[in-house]
Amino acid sequence: MDLPYCANQFAEHTQTLIAITARLAARGWTPATSSNFSMRLDQQHAVITVSGRDKGQLTPADFMAIDFDGQAVASEQRPSAEALLHAHLYRRRPEINCVLHTHSHTQTVASRLYAGAGRVHFDGYELIKAIAGNTTHDASLTLPVLPNSQDMSTLAAQVEALLDAGPLWGYLIDGHGLYAWGRSHSEACRHLEAFEFLLGCELDLLRIAPQRASRLS
Amino acid sequence: MDLPYCANQFAEHTQTLIAITARLAARGWTPATSSNFSMRLDQQHAVITVSGRDKGQLTPADFMAIDFDGQAVASEQRPSAEALLHAHLYRRRPEINCVLHTHSHTQTVASRLYAGAGRVHFDGYELIKAIAGNTTHDASLTLPVLPNSQDMSTLAAQVEALLDAGPLWGYLIDGHGLYAWGRSHSEACRHLEAFEFLLGCELDLLRIAPQRASRLS
Amino acid sequence: MDLPYCANQFAEHTQTLIAITARLAARGWTPATSSNFSMRLDQQHAVITVSGRDKGQLTPADFMAIDFDGQAVASEQRPSAEALLHAHLYRRRPEINCVLHTHSHTQTVASRLYAGAGRVHFDGYELIKAIAGNTTHDASLTLPVLPNSQDMSTLAAQVEALLDAGPLWGYLIDGHGLYAWGRSHSEACRHLEAFEFLLGCELDLLRIAPQRASRLS
Amino acid sequence: MDLPYCANQFAEHTQTLIAITARLAARGWTPATSSNFSMRLDQQHAVITVSGRDKGQLTPADFMAIDFDGQAVASEQRPSAEALLHAHLYRRRPEINCVLHTHSHTQTVASRLYAGAGRVHFDGYELIKAIAGNTTHDASLTLPVLPNSQDMSTLAAQVEALLDAGPLWGYLIDGHGLYAWGRSHSEACRHLEAFEFLLGCELDLLRIAPQRASRLS
Numbered sequence: 001m002d003l004p005y006c007a008n009q010f011a012e013h014t015q016t017l018i019a020i021t022a023r024l025a026a027r028g029w030t031p032a033t034s035s036n037f038s039m040r041l042d043q044q045h046a047v048i049t050v051s052g053r054d055k056g057q058l059t060p061a062d063f064m065a066i067d068f069d070g071q072a073v074a075s076e077q078r079p080s081a082e083a084l085l086h087a088h089l090y091r092r093r094p095e096i097n098c099v100l101h102t103h104s105h106t107q108t109v110a111s112r113l114y115a116g117a118g119r120v121h122f123d124g125y126e127l128i129k130a131i132a133g134n135t136t137h138d139a140s141l142t143l144p145v146l147p148n149s150q151d152m153s154t155l156a157a158q159v160e161a162l163l164d165a166g167p168l169w170g171y172l173i174d175g176h177g178l179y180a181w182g183r184s185h186s187e188a189c190r191h192l193e194a195f196e197f198l199l200g201c202e203l204d205l206l207r208i209a210p211q212r213a214s215r216l217s
Numbered sequence: 218m219d220l221p222y223c224a225n226q227f228a229e230h231t232q233t234l235i236a237i238t239a240r241l242a243a244r245g246w247t248p249a250t251s252s253n254f255s256m257r258l259d260q261q262h263a264v265i266t267v268s269g270r271d272k273g274q275l276t277p278a279d280f281m282a283i284d285f286d287g288q289a290v291a292s293e294q295r296p297s298a299e300a301l302l303h304a305h306l307y308r309r310r311p312e313i314n315c316v317l318h319t320h321s322h323t324q325t326v327a328s329r330l331y332a333g334a335g336r337v338h339f340d341g342y343e344l345i346k347a348i349a350g351n352t353t354h355d356a357s358l359t360l361p362v363l364p365n366s367q368d369m370s371t372l373a374a375q376v377e378a379l380l381d382a383g384p385l386w387g388y389l390i391d392g393h394g395l396y397a398w399g400r401s402h403s404e405a406c407r408h409l410e411a412f413e414f415l416l417g418c419e420l421d422l423l424r425i426a427p428q429r430a431s432r433l434s
Numbered sequence: 435m436d437l438p439y440c441a442n443q444f445a446e447h448t449q450t451l452i453a454i455t456a457r458l459a460a461r462g463w464t465p466a467t468s469s470n471f472s473m474r475l476d477q478q479h480a481v482i483t484v485s486g487r488d489k490g491q492l493t494p495a496d497f498m499a500i501d502f503d504g505q506a507v508a509s510e511q512r513p514s515a516e517a518l519l520h521a522h523l524y525r526r527r528p529e530i531n532c533v534l535h536t537h538s539h540t541q542t543v544a545s546r547l548y549a550g551a552g553r554v555h556f557d558g559y560e561l562i563k564a565i566a567g568n569t570t571h572d573a574s575l576t577l578p579v580l581p582n583s584q585d586m587s588t589l590a591a592q593v594e595a596l597l598d599a600g601p602l603w604g605y606l607i608d609g610h611g612l613y614a615w616g617r618s619h620s621e622a623c624r625h626l627e628a629f630e631f632l633l634g635c636e637l638d639l640l641r642i643a644p645q646r647a648s649r650l651s
Numbered sequence: 652m653d654l655p656y657c658a659n660q661f662a663e664h665t666q667t668l669i670a671i672t673a674r675l676a677a678r679g680w681t682p683a684t685s686s687n688f689s690m691r692l693d694q695q696h697a698v699i700t701v702s703g704r705d706k707g708q709l710t711p712a713d714f715m716a717i718d719f720d721g722q723a724v725a726s727e728q729r730p731s732a733e734a735l736l737h738a739h740l741y742r743r744r745p746e747i748n749c750v751l752h753t754h755s756h757t758q759t760v761a762s763r764l765y766a767g768a769g770r771v772h773f774d775g776y777e778l779i780k781a782i783a784g785n786t787t788h789d790a791s792l793t794l795p796v797l798p799n800s801q802d803m804s805t806l807a808a809q810v811e812a813l814l815d816a817g818p819l820w821g822y823l824i825d826g827h828g829l830y831a832w833g834r835s836h837s838e839a840c841r842h843l844e845a846f847e848f849l850l851g852c853e854l855d856l857l858r859i860a861p862q863r864a865s866r867l868s
Contacts, residue, residue, distance in 0.1 A: 027679075028244075031344065031347075031410045031411065031413075031414040032344055032347035032407045032408075032410040032411040032414060033347065033407055034343070034344060034347065054403070054406075103343070103344065103414075105414065105417050105418060105421070108342065108343075108344075108414075108418055109418050109421045109422065109425070112341065112418070112422065112429065113422075113425065113426060113429070124763065124799070124825065124826040125759065125826045125827075126685070126754070126759075126799060126824070126826050126827035126828065127682065127683055127685060127754065127759070130682075130683035130684065130685065135801075136801050137799050137801070137826055137827070138801075148341070148343060148354050150352075150353050150354070150355075173343070174341070175341040175342045175343050175354055176342075176343035176354070177343065186705070189705075190683045190684055191683075193682045193683040194682065194683040196682075197682040197683060197754075197756065197759075200756050201756060201759055201760050201763070203421070203425065204756070204760045204854070205760065205763065205764075206425045206426075207424055207425055207641075207858055208760070208764065208854065208857045208858055209764060209857075209867070212763065212764070216426070245461075248561065248564075248627045248628065248630075248631040249561055249564035249624045249625075249627040249628040249631060250564065250624055251560070251561060251564065271620070271623075320560070320561065320631075322631065322634050322635060322638070325559065325560075325561075325631075325635055326635050326638045326639065326642070329558065329635070329639065329646065330639075330642065330643060330646070365558070365560060365571050367569075367570050367571070367572075390560070391558070392558040392559045392560050392571055393559075393560035393571070394560065420638070420642065423642045423643075424641055424642055424858075433643070462678075465778065465781075465844045465845065465847075465848040466778055466781035466841045466842075466844040466845040466848060467781065467841055468777070468778060468781065488837070488840075537777070537778065537848075539848065539851050539852060539855070542776065542777075542778075542848075542852050543852050543855045543856065543859070546775065546852070546856065546863065547856075547859065547860060547863070582775070582777060582788050584786075584787050584788070584789075607777070608775070609775040609776045609777050609788055610776075610777035610788070611777065637855070637859065640859045640860075641858055641859055650860070
């Protein structure tokens with residue numbers, strides 16, 4: 001078949017994503033077949049996980065191509081319901097090459113607790129420097145929390161507004177989990193790990209010394 | 218020997234259950250030789266773990282067949298004390314093909330805390346959609362909590378009443394752990410992971426913001 | 435050399451203990467070269483870990499024989515400081531064949547919190563049945579907590595009194611960790627896992643609903 | 652090329668550090684490419700990790716030599732920003748042969764909570780004996796907490812003052828993580844594990860019984 005994207009690139013990205021998802025699944029960040037993962041193929045296509053598979057046991061057959069409207073390309077399979085959110089980021093930001101969406105315990109609990117405030121602020125952590133563009137722990141970093149919705153267009157419009165407002169490398173959705181991305185798959189992984197770590201610290205401050213944690217409202 | 222069930226099916230299900238239990242044991246959900254696991258063989262038989270084995274190191278010799286009264290079939294071994302609860306589900310619901318019973322820390326603590334209320338309510342979690350029949354995070358999901366008993370007939374009668382009341386894919390027993398099941402072994406695993414995840418989130422809400430968690434009474 | 439114990443038995447027990455300690459170390463229950471492990475060789479000897487080794491990387495050279503005064507037998511190596519506590523159990527209870535001493539986070543924190551009360555009570559847990567002699571979750575199980583001491587004779591005398599008082603399959607030492615034992619190495623492992631699990635549940639009750647947990651005083 | 656240090660020693664230490672970092676990364680103590688690790692080569696040089704690599708997947712190419720001003724030696728690569736802190740310890744203390752700097756959740760949260768007090772006190776833990784020079788759990792052990800700074804000279808000067816004041820095998824930096832060291836790589840690992848363990852216990856005391864924990868101010 002004549003594919004509208006490079007089959008070699010597709011195969012290579014698939015291998016990269018299999019390795020990444022296996023690692024994230026082993027940490028328990030993709031429970032119950034949740035989560036989805038993608039990499040940019042070119043100016044119009046990305047490779048993404050097929051909906052509903054166990055992320056700890058992915059094979060090349062569990063990946064498919066989508067266009068930047070989130071529609072399947074040259075595939076009978078169904079992409080993740082959230083494919084549109086991935087596609088949207090690739091369309092809007094040419095420098096983004098990898099998008100990771102996970103569902104860890106920490107991400108989910110934090111999203112529930114900070115949904116009212118609409119954001120989590122991180123202050124005084126050395127690991128803030130792991131997020132692109134931050135060169136000192138003195139910086140303050142904000143992770144937005146969006147209300148959950150089964151309507152992906154609504155979510156996409158909200159992300160649109162956030163992207164307009166300044167540098168953004170991730171967001172939480174209430175009750176749902178984290179999106180993180182990067183210019184490379186390594187950077188996307190680093191951002192994902194850093195947000196997870198920082199959220200885990202904030203939750204522990206809430207358990208021990210709530211007045212030290214990012215405010216809940 | 219002329220077996221009343223298909224030996225090939227038995228062997229295949231045994232391999233499937235060994236793989237599943239190894240994974241669950243590695244997560245610490247089967248402490249101290251607890252927990253039991255089964256798959257349907259046909260309209261009258263299921264394969265189930267033999268009582269008292271280390272679930273991280275099962276071999277085919279650690280499985281046996283039971284009928285739907287929970288009695289050993291063509292085996293000298295003793296099935297788990299809870300075999301009747303597995304059998305009961307297979308008898309009552311022809312669509313059920315796999316039943317998983319685990320004893321994780323989270324399941325046990327949640328069962329203790331919510332025994333008084335008799336149920337845990339989950340609201341606002343995307344992962345509610347991982348439970349069959351739920352298509353939106355806006356749905357509310359209820360997991361019943363039964364009082365513990367050493368009399369399996371009593372427990373089975375209580376489950377009977379729950380099954381009559383509507384769709385049901387799992388329950389907790391006080392101080393004891395979780396039963397989860399599915400139409401396939403994959404679905405049973407997905408349900409088990411989803412309940413564990415949701416219970417873990419609720420326990421953390423209880424630690425941090427108890428007014429946000431499912432009510433304890 | 436003419437050994438006063440069976441060399442084959444020594445070699446076999448060493449392999450068993452290497453497998454057990456590797457598993458326990460992987461769970462983080464033996465931090466910073468802590469913990470020690472033994473199995474009975476005969477009526478007068480046991481094999482035990484040499485002092486100060488990384489329990490995740492033991493080889494046969496990290497084991498030695500002791501007599502039931504806790505003294506090295508046919509070895510220039512130094513047994514663990516707590517060798518006397520192991521020896522004491524083998525001497526007093528001919529049915530004991532394996533003693534495991536670990537230092538998990540949960541064991542240590544619980545030992546600190548319950549040292550004042552001198553014991554932890556477990557009620558209403560199905561896993562109480564994992565401890566030999568308990569056939570129902572309705573039973574109440576008590577795990578003693580001894581004050582810590584660098585004088586092993588003092589500790590041994592306190593254990594003596596506990597052994598006189600009734601069935602006993604483990605105890606905590608304040609700030610120090612857990613001793614658990616069994617008639618076989620499998621039973622010792624099951625007892626260790628069960629105590630760890632039950633202590634973990636009690637600590638979580640203390641975090642969430644302290645009035646439900648074993649009393650601190 | 653004629654190297655000012657022994658290439659064989661460099662290669663050997665690199666292998667040792669790869670094994671150590673793989674283990675620490677697997678525990679999640681090096682999130683988002685953070686953390687750095689070194690071993691002394693001689694009176695003037697040490698081998699250290701190159702900046703910004705994933706510590707779970709290091710190869711020999713991810714290591715380089717520095718002098719005791721923290722400058723690269725015979726390498727075009729950039730050492731970690733914190734290289735000066737490693738170098739400083741090797742210069743000041745000839746007996747130090749390995750320095751490990753990690754970023755675990757526990758270390759980071761503890762550093763935030765105890766930054767105001769400037770130190771964590773550990774009392775009554777058997778594991779205090781894992782830190783060189785402590786022979787009884789009755790001893791009291793203090794771990795200093797330094798304010799974070801992007802200026803390594805400032806941090807180095809603060810460490811200088813601490814080293815003058817008495818035996819010291821580690822310190823925390825606020826929001827940043829732990830430095831631990833030893834006369835051998837084994838001792839450095841043991842110290843790192845012991846501090847992590849003790850900090851984890853103190854955080855749990857803060858969650859459950861704050862009046863029992865090291866004071867926050």
